[in-house]
Amino acid sequence: MNIRPSAAIRQNYNEIAEQCRKTAEPVFLTKNGEGDLVVMDIETYNRREKMLKLREELLAVEEDRIHGMKGYSVDEVAAMMRDAIKGAADHGTAE
Structure with a gap:
């Protein structure tokens, strides 16, 4: 399970997008230490x-x-x- 702070999506969008496509696994984003969003590739x-x-x-x-x-x-x-x-x-x- 890949968990990242929400700021990572702004700072490392391309890296996170590539990881989602490569692994076909979602990335969980946190805000203030709490789960906030899940990001995954469209496929x-x-x-x-x-x-x-x-x-x-x-x-x-x-x-x-x-x-x-x-x-x-x-x-x-x-x-x-x-x-x-x-x-x-x-x-x-x-x-």
Whole structure:
């Protein structure tokens, strides 16, 4: 874990930015000895956001399953996809 005083971002921006990109780890900034901000490169931020969104979606699906919502097997999904593709192809040739 990399912890720096908040003044470091003004004095060493390029160094901190390079470290974030190189390590894909955040830098924690303190103000008056207390945690204040977290700095990370945009790729790491986007990757974390995507992971959080995926986890939220998986949790929602799991909650639905626990509450008895019907799910579909892989074979059922494949059949639905084939039907949808066939329907789209049939629709396209009818015009």
